[in-house]
Amino acid sequence: MDSIQQEFPLESNLYYLNHAAVAPWPKRTADAIAQFAHENCTQGATHYPKWMRVEHVLRRQLKTLLNAASTDEIALQKNTSEGLSAIAYGIDWKQGDSIVITDQEFPSNRIVWESLANKGVRLITAKLDNDTPTDSIIQACDESTRLVSISSVQYGTGVRADLKQIGQHCNQHNILFCVDAIQSLGILPMDVQDIGCDFVVADAHKWMLGPEGIAVFYVKKSVINQLSLQQYGWHMIENPGNYDTQEWDVAKSARRFECGSPNMLGIHGFSASLSLLLEIGIDNVENMLQNKIDLLLELLRSKDGISILSPTEKDQRAGIVTFTSDKIDSVTLHQQLMKQNVICAYRGGGVRFSPHFYTPDGVLVNATKLIP
Ligand SMILES: Cc1ncc(COP(=O)(O)O)c(C=O)c1O
Numbered sequence: 001m002d003s004i005q006q007e008f009p010l011e012s013n014l015y016y017l018n019h020a021a022v023a024p025w026p027k028r029t030a031d032a033i034a035q036f037a038h039e040n041c042t043q044g045a046t047h048y049p050k051w052m053r054v055e056h057v058l059r060r061q062l063k064t065l066l067n068a069a070s071t072d073e074i075a076l077q078k079n080t081s082e083g084l085s086a087i088a089y090g091i092d093w094k095q096g097d098s099i100v101i102t103d104q105e106f107p108s109n110r111i112v113w114e115s116l117a118n119k120g121v122r123l124i125t126a127k128l129d130n131d132t133p134t135d136s137i138i139q140a141c142d143e144s145t146r147l148v149s150i151s152s153v154q155y156g157t158g159v160r161a162d163l164k165q166i167g168q169h170c171n172q173h174n175i176l177f178c179v180d181a182i183q184s185l186g187i188l189p190m191d192v193q194d195i196g197c198d199f200v201v202a203d204a205h206k207w208m209l210g211p212e213g214i215a216v217f218y219v220k221k222s223v224i225n226q227l228s229l230q231q232y233g234w235h236m237i238e239n240p241g242n243y244d245t246q247e248w249d250v251a252k253s254a255r256r257f258e259c260g261s262p263n264m265l266g267i268h269g270f271s272a273s274l275s276l277l278l279e280i281g282i283d284n285v286e287n288m289l290q291n292k293i294d295l296l297l298e299l300l301r302s303k304d305g306i307s308i309l310s311p312t313e314k315d316q317r318a319g320i321v322t323f324t325s326d327k328i329d330s331v332t333l334h335q336q337l338m339k340q341n342v343i344c345a346y347r348g349g350g351v352r353f354s355p356h357f358y359t360p361d362g363v364l365v366n367a368t369k370l371i372p
Contacts (some may be wrong), residue, residue, distance in 0.1 A: 103125050
């Protein structure tokens, strides 16, 4: 545990409970980025092939994290929204097609689908029943549904759907299935082959502890050709190093979704962060985080007037605990906590605490003491 704490030298007066927003970087990530900056400053890109090896390592790490069949299914993009846009504008929509999302989605997984209205694509918004979210989503699908796009864990309420069951429904009904996994990748095991999803999108900066602006975009091999391309450049062709020829073919792999120069800075940071999570093992990360959530729930329940809005059952929750207090409205409570260095968010109708596996118990104890 000591070695884990050394990876997170957060200031001791800070109670950081905001991993569902933007996570602090582990020390090794800060070191990798500092080292990369120093190398750029003193040697420029002299050792570019070494940087490319880090890029390959990152693709392999992401393949492992998702249990993808091959790194050919992994593209590196800027953020979750970019991946969702590649899907939204890559599918050959027919008038009357529908897309199913939920009424709790973060705006990136709503706005992009709303933008397709002028193509005659209908958006069906499933009203999530927090106790049976999976049923709400499946029941919202009909014969016109071409795509289901949902968050693995809802950003405000922390509600978690059963991805495997939804995947089965989608596969049986020839519906494409997209998972915005930003609120679970890094803390819950994910197996795209078992779930049977077609797309996964997630930026690095939450539970995966990476920098902002570098994201994974998983596209199942069998559907790569179903997306028409919206961005072109030197990097998305089969032989990107061959600048002399006028001939080009689109890359067969998901690299076709990466139009130009890679975000090498983000790649170095993201890979360092994932190396920590994969060394510990996602199952262990999940167990350690769930112990923190147990403690947090116990501390909150021991206070008068607290209502927990997020799911409390182990198999229905991830890293998000959202609550209200009878004694104080949530906006004011959030502001008061922030002033006292409890870094948290106002989301989903309450105050959202989101610790990570390494969060010291003392942080949870002290932060909850500050709730009136
Ligand atoms: C569910 C969900 N999707 C997406 C995002 C962010 O999207 P992007 O990576 O495009 O900034 C967030 C950020 O809070 C989120 O909670």
